[in-house]
Amino acid sequence: MKKYLAYTLLIAMMAPSCKKDLHSSVFDESTDQRLNAILAKYQSTLVAAPYGWVAAVAPAAGDEVYTYWFKFNDSNRVSSRWLDKPAVGSSYRLKALQQPELIFDTYTYLHLLADAEGKVPGAKTGVGLQSDFEFEILSGTADSFVLKGKYNGIDAKLLKAAAKDTTGNVVLPGYPLAGNFKYTSVRTLYTTTQAAGVVASVSRTNGVKTAPPLKYDATVSIDYSDLGASVWKYYLTLKNITDTDIAVDINPVMKSGIKQGSFKILEKSYDPVSGRIYLKTFYTNSAGAERVTEETFIRQ
Amino acid sequence: MKHLKLFILTTVIIAGIISCNNKEKLDPNITGLGGDSWVPTAVDKWLYDSIVKPYNIEMKYKWDQSEFAMDLVLVPPYENTVVPVTRDIISMWITPYNQASGDTTFMKRNTPKQIMLSGSIALQTNGNAVAGLAEGGLKILLFGINSYSSKDSFRVADMAHLIHHEYTHILNQKKNYPIEFNKVTPDGYTGNWTVAEENPWTLGFVTNYARKEPGEDIAELVSTMLVMGRTRYDSTLYHPFPGDRQAWNDPNAIQLLRTKEKIVVDYFRESYNIDFYDLQTKVQQQIYKTLHQ
Numbered sequence: 001m002k003k004y005l006a007y008t009l010l011i012a013m014m015a016p017s018c019k020k021d022l023h024s025s026v027f028d029e030s031t032d033q034r035l036n037a038i039l040a041k042y043q044s045t046l047v048a049a050p051y052g053w054v055a056a057v058a059p060a061a062g063d064e065v066y067t068y069w070f071k072f073n074d075s076n077r078v079s080s081r082w083l084d085k086p087a088v089g090s091s092y093r094l095k096a097l098q099q100p101e102l103i104f105d106t107y108t109y110l111h112l113l114a115d116a117e118g119k120v121p122g123a124k125t126g127v128g129l130q131s132d133f134e135f136e137i138l139s140g141t142a143d144s145f146v147l148k149g150k151y152n153g154i155d156a157k158l159l160k161a162a163a164k165d166t167t168g169n170v171v172l173p174g175y176p177l178a179g180n181f182k183y184t185s186v187r188t189l190y191t192t193t194q195a196a197g198v199v200a201s202v203s204r205t206n207g208v209k210t211a212p213p214l215k216y217d218a219t220v221s222i223d224y225s226d227l228g229a230s231v232w233k234y235y236l237t238l239k240n241i242t243d244t245d246i247a248v249d250i251n252p253v254m255k256s257g258i259k260q261g262s263f264k265i266l267e268k269s270y271d272p273v274s275g276r277i278y279l280k281t282f283y284t285n286s287a288g289a290e291r292v293t294e295e296t297f298i299r300q
Numbered sequence: 301m302k303h304l305k306l307f308i309l310t311t312v313i314i315a316g317i318i319s320c321n322n323k324e325k326l327d328p329n330i331t332g333l334g335g336d337s338w339v340p341t342a343v344d345k346w347l348y349d350s351i352v353k354p355y356n357i358e359m360k361y362k363w364d365q366s367e368f369a370m371d372l373v374l375v376p377p378y379e380n381t382v383v384p385v386t387r388d389i390i391s392m393w394i395t396p397y398n399q400a401s402g403d404t405t406f407m408k409r410n411t412p413k414q415i416m417l418s419g420s421i422a423l424q425t426n427g428n429a430v431a432g433l434a435e436g437g438l439k440i441l442l443f444g445i446n447s448y449s450s451k452d453s454f455r456v457a458d459m460a461h462l463i464h465h466e467y468t469h470i471l472n473q474k475k476n477y478p479i480e481f482n483k484v485t486p487d488g489y490t491g492n493w494t495v496a497e498e499n500p501w502t503l504g505f506v507t508n509y510a511r512k513e514p515g516e517d518i519a520e521l522v523s524t525m526l527v528m529g530r531t532r533y534d535s536t537l538y539h540p541f542p543g544d545r546q547a548w549n550d551p552n553a554i555q556l557l558r559t560k561e562k563i564v565v566d567y568f569r570e571s572y573n574i575d576f577y578d579l580q581t582k583v584q585q586q587i588y589k590t591l592h593q
Binding site: 032035036039075076077089090091093095096103104105106107111114115116117125126127128133134150151 | 330331332336338339341361362363364365370373374375376377378379419420421423424427446447
């Protein structure tokens, strides 16, 4: 029995020992060949989009998503647009580090978010918005690229743009409420309760407010009444432009600034035809006095 | 027999050669080998003609995180700041040294081989901002060039100060300055230089930063003397801070700074065969030209 075992073992050992090519890779091509091929593929895919790409960049600080438009060419140049600002040219390159990377290697609108000198609202000096301009490419197809920031690990994606994206405000798909609104707001400040009915003062404001897309699906934020300077904001969620059921909430800063759990929506409506949002809300401030806010937003 | 030996020998040699010819195919196309590459633009061509070819200095402006410390939050420069910054750096730094040393040989030999540019300033965790760094005699990092303007005399003077400061480090890294320099104001160096409230001139220093350590002291002294010019430096020596009358004509402070000045002048002559006062004049002329270009 032992003999058979020994013979079997011997034969088993001899069989693989004849195989010469032990060091060959499981892949047909070398690592570098495959890396070069994938970089070339990404490069040609980026360049091939006829109307460029709409980019969604979500810095680590804050909850906003910033939207850009990029058009890449095959000589390391990229044209960028942001909001309604004019297109500017800068450079980019694809580089193989631990992953294939897309690097925006000279300054453009994208770098304002990361700039430690604090170039956008909410950016802290020395830190910026903890954003990235050097991205690992997690996946890339003719329709979209999924990117991961190299240093702050932020999420970013590129979506193939349409002809309409090449001019005017840069718009991120999936956020029908993102954009500018004309607003009128009336905030009624009661000395004690609304029921007691003694009005301390009424704050009336109007003008234009911007609703940027947030990291949460289909949700935008917009300043709460006249308290934008205190970073009090509504969160408004609407999935499709034709929906009428708008979801309304307030941001954490406002939640922590009022009596806990006192925020109530008294009335809300959204008219998809005129783009008019009406909100009537209520809260009790930290001193116990009640406030009622009526605000109307009209899509510009 | 002789033929047989020859035959065997030839066979062995040929066999040897053939057996050695068992080449493994190397893949020459290694990604990233030879550094980054991109399609050169007008900026790249200008840099090549103006600073790479004549001085073998790489003016690196495209983002490369590996050039910077990881704890700094930085952004790359605007492309349109690269040429003005480089042009003014050449004008206020390389040209005066060329003039003072006679030709371009000195700078060809003694310049750092790379200048790395960052668009934003380097804000450190302790709140200080770093405008420049010099590393190992080979590399200078310049921060905050996005806000540079040739028309802003303060920014131009700052840039001149910065590049001369960093270059003094490079010169010191190549040839050490005399140890006597450290002994002039040994008690003045302090880790608390950022919050020091004394007038540094009264203690024998030209700036608060000079109080950090002797290496920074000599770099600050050299750059301050070069950028101020001899006349203004001499008058500042007697009347530092016009509002602070108590600091005027302080014989002790003047003596300390004059001692340091002499060490600097001797160091430039003995180590590099450069007349420091002549260099000072040339720097002044070039700063004037930069501001009036």
